Amino acid sequence: MLESKAGVMLLAGLAFFTLAFVSNAVVPLLMYQDQREQTAEQLVNGNLRYQFEDLARRYPDSFEKAYGKPPEEVVEREKWFNQKTADTLRLGRKLYVGEACWHCHSQFVRPVSNEEQRWRPVSRSIEYQNELQRPVMFGTRRVGPDLSREGGRRSNDWQAVHLFKPTSLSEGSPMPEYPWFFDGSPDKPNARGLAILTYIQWLGSWLESYPYYEQYTPAPLPVEDPSSESQ
Amino acid sequence: MTNDSLTRDALPNRELIEERLVVWYFLAAIGYLFVSMLGGFLMAFQLIRHNPFNGIELLSPGRWRMIHTNAIAYGFLANAFLGNLHWIVPRLTLRSVMSRKLSYFIFAAWQIVVLATAGGLLLGEAQGLEWGETPVWIDPLAQVGLLLVAVNFMTPILKTKGPMYVTLWYFLAAFIWTFLTYAMGNFVPEYFVAGTSAGAVGGLFIHDLVGLFVTPLGWGSMYFFVPILLRKPIWSHGMSMVGFWGLAFFYPLQGIHHFLYTPIPMFLQYGAIVSTIAVEMVVLTVIVNFFGTLKGSSRALATNLPIRWFFTGMIFYAITCAQCALQTTLTFQALIHFTDWVVGHAHLVMFGVFGQWLLGVMTYLFPRLLKSDWASPKLCEWHYWLSAVGLFVMALDLTLAGLFQGWSWAALQPWDASIEVSQPFWIVRIWAGISMFSGQIVFCVNLWKTWQQSPLNKAVMSSAVVPA
Numbered sequence: 001m002l003e004s005k006a007g008v009m010l011l012a013g014l015a016f017f018t019l020a021f022v023s024n025a026v027v028p029l030l031m032y033q034d035q036r037e038q039t040a041e042q043l044v045n046g047n048l049r050y051q052f053e054d055l056a057r058r059y060p061d062s063f064e065k066a067y068g069k070p071p072e073e074v075v076e077r078e079k080w081f082n083q084k085t086a087d088t089l090r091l092g093r094k095l096y097v098g099e100a101c102w103h104c105h106s107q108f109v110r111p112v113s114n115e116e117q118r119w120r121p122v123s124r125s126i127e128y129q130n131e132l133q134r135p136v137m138f139g140t141r142r143v144g145p146d147l148s149r150e151g152g153r154r155s156n157d158w159q160a161v162h163l164f165k166p167t168s169l170s171e172g173s174p175m176p177e178y179p180w181f182f183d184g185s186p187d188k189p190n191a192r193g194l195a196i197l198t199y200i201q202w203l204g205s206w207l208e209s210y211p212y213y214e215q216y217t218p219a220p221l222p223v224e225d226p227s228s229e230s231q
Numbered sequence: 232m233t234n235d236s237l238t239r240d241a242l243p244n245r246e247l248i249e250e251r252l253v254v255w256y257f258l259a260a261i262g263y264l265f266v267s268m269l270g271g272f273l274m275a276f277q278l279i280r281h282n283p284f285n286g287i288e289l290l291s292p293g294r295w296r297m298i299h300t301n302a303i304a305y306g307f308l309a310n311a312f313l314g315n316l317h318w319i320v321p322r323l324t325l326r327s328v329m330s331r332k333l334s335y336f337i338f339a340a341w342q343i344v345v346l347a348t349a350g351g352l353l354l355g356e357a358q359g360l361e362w363g364e365t366p367v368w369i370d371p372l373a374q375v376g377l378l379l380v381a382v383n384f385m386t387p388i389l390k391t392k393g394p395m396y397v398t399l400w401y402f403l404a405a406f407i408w409t410f411l412t413y414a415m416g417n418f419v420p421e422y423f424v425a426g427t428s429a430g431a432v433g434g435l436f437i438h439d440l441v442g443l444f445v446t447p448l449g450w451g452s453m454y455f456f457v458p459i460l461l462r463k464p465i466w467s468h469g470m471s472m473v474g475f476w477g478l479a480f481f482y483p484l485q486g487i488h489h490f491l492y493t494p495i496p497m498f499l500q501y502g503a504i505v506s507t508i509a510v511e512m513v514v515l516t517v518i519v520n521f522f523g524t525l526k527g528s529s530r531a532l533a534t535n536l537p538i539r540w541f542f543t544g545m546i547f548y549a550i551t552c553a554q555c556a557l558q559t560t561l562t563f564q565a566l567i568h569f570t571d572w573v574v575g576h577a578h579l580v581m582f583g584v585f586g587q588w589l590l591g592v593m594t595y596l597f598p599r600l601l602k603s604d605w606a607s608p609k610l611c612e613w614h615y616w617l618s619a620v621g622l623f624v625m626a627l628d629l630t631l632a633g634l635f636q637g638w639s640w641a642a643l644q645p646w647d648a649s650i651e652v653s654q655p656f657w658i659v660r661i662w663a664g665i666s667m668f669s670g671q672i673v674f675c676v677n678l679w680k681t682w683q684q685s686p687l688n689k690a691v692m693s694s695a696v697v698p699a
Contacts, residue, residue: 006389006403013404013479017411017443020483023502024435025419028495029428037425098355100293110492112565113641125494128426135360135420136430138490142569142636143278145646167280172647174278180288 038130040086051201052085066191092199106139107148149204152211161186247321256314263306270299311589312448326387363416370417381406397471401451408443435486442482466523477513491564511556540591547583572633579626606680614674621666632656
């Protein structure tokens with residue numbers, strides 16, 4: 001191997017590559033070993049469940065079309081909602097990636113540039129140790145604002161209208177329209193629409209100080225469901 | 232352009248080179264360059280809020296933004312470099328590639344990889360890593376393709392005895408690194424690692440793809456073409472080795488500098504920063520070496536168009552690297568991360584440096600491949616000026632835009648303010664893009680005319696050598 005230049009080079013090239021992989025990838029990997037990767041099921045929390053059930057109440061027809069009817073029995077119903085929330089989160093993440101949302105929105109609040117003032121807590125490692133961050137959605141460019149603390153700041157109907165036609169809510173927004181998440185109008189989200197709404201509402205739902213600076217009051221709903229009296 | 236640069240060189244090893252394949256690769260590269268630029272326009276018009284196709288799923292600017300970057304990396308750069316390799320490697324080794332049939336198979340397989348990637352991205356099947364968006368079912372095919380490329384070209388290189396020219400050092404390294412880099416980026420952060428560590432691997436991947444795939448192939452080509460065109464040896468062979476080993480050692484260590492201020496441990500971030508600044512010193516030796524070679528022949532910049540393309544690229548390279556050394560510091564990062572500064576930087580590298588080099592190579596090689604002078608040297612000049620000036624304006628414009636955006640955010644202005652302040656810059660960016668785009672149209676027109684007068688065209692009209 002070491003008699004020829006090509007052999008020396010091959011070894012050196014591999015060694016340098018490996019050194020970089022160890023120092024830039026294996027070291028952080030080992031350092032975060034103790035933080036277990038969470039599954040989507042483990043990520044379902046009260047705040048997110050509230051938002052998901054809000055979708056069920058706000059868009060009953062769309063919801064039933066996408067997921068069917070929840071079971072009547074309380075324990076079964078709980079299980080059913082949790083599982084649907086987790087499945088929806090996975091689909092929502094796939095859409096967030098596939099539509100390249102992450103090319104214009106970051107999920108990462110830095111400890112500089114007054115970002116803590118704008119979005120509140122600086123991001124911590126533990127927030128990213130889950131299957132929805134595989135690969136991690138730190139982002140690459142911020143045309144629009146960071147989304148990692150977006151959940152709960154705005155209601156589902158605001159998000160729906162905004163996805164349908166961003167300029168109708170934020171004048172001058174350069175965000176593209178996503179009518180294919182809806183069946184013709186913003187009050188009729190389809191399965192993909194419900195998924196992306198759930199994913200957006202998940203972002204930051206794990207934080208204690210949820211939601212942040214905007215006083216969030218749930219939009220009034222015709223109350224007919226006993227599970228809606230929380231919050 | 233003088234006759235000097237167009238002198239036919241009757242090499243004895245001409246039959247070693249599959250010239251038809253070089254032409255095919257170049258044409259494919261140009262095709263993808265157009266696709267990519269159209270994707271760029273779609274996003275650019277969306278940003279100035281004048282996207283005529285708003286609300287059409289298959290023309291979504293988000294999806295086309297991924298096609299924009301992937302078409303450049305895997306469509307334009309990879310194809311153009313492969314054509315380049317088919318020209319250079321047999322000449323330097325005096326041996327043909329391992330198998331011609333394999334070469335054609337690789338060509339076909341690679342086009343399938345790129346087209347399938349584009350199709351997957353259009354249908355929303357992307358994966359969440361820049362340049363690693365390639366949908367999962369294509370990754371294995373791409374991996375096999377890269378392996379075959381390595382085998383096909385390394386066979387003649389490894390058979391050569393005696394000292395090896397620096398170009399071959401770069402190429403050998405690129406074959407191995409590209410294979411490893413692709414495997415690392417397309418599988419590790421998607422399947423094995425989540426969260427912050429996935430960020431570290433992702434940073435390493437996008438960084439290595441530039442540094443260990445594009446850069447060595449680019450510099451390797453420059454070490455080949457510049458001395459040939461200037462008809463003299465490279466200024467210092469020793470210095471070219473410094474550049475090679477410096478790149479090999481320092482470049483891969485810097486992946487994390489793409490994610491400064493993330494939760495990735497600070498000592499690793501510092502390591503990446505120090506290594507970045509170190510590699511800029513190395514870059515300086517390479518630039519000095521090439522300008523040392525140019526010394527005494529600088530008239531070639533005016534008379535020899537390929538040389539002008541190459542050295543313009545090198546000046547942009549020097550600017551890019553100076554930018555790197557600054558922007559990798561934490562001070563700069565606080566301001567410019569997530570802004571258009573980074574977008575300007577990316578265009579400066581990909582189009583300003585490697586794009587210019589490859590277009591220069593095409594300007595040099597097409598007359599040789601088609602056995603005919605360029606139909607219009609004037610159009611060649613237009614191609615150069617429209618591309619170079621357009622790119623320079625775009626890079627400068629986006630760099631400035633980035634500063635304004637960063638300041639607007641840090642000042643805690645409402646978010647919309649950062650959009651409004653960007654508008655004039657984004658409009659200028661479109662004009663710069665139009666300039667670059669028209670440059671390529673001029674190039675194609677010229678190529679078509681040249682093909683019309685090419686003896687190849689007349690000789691083999693019926694067997695259709697070049698599907699133009």
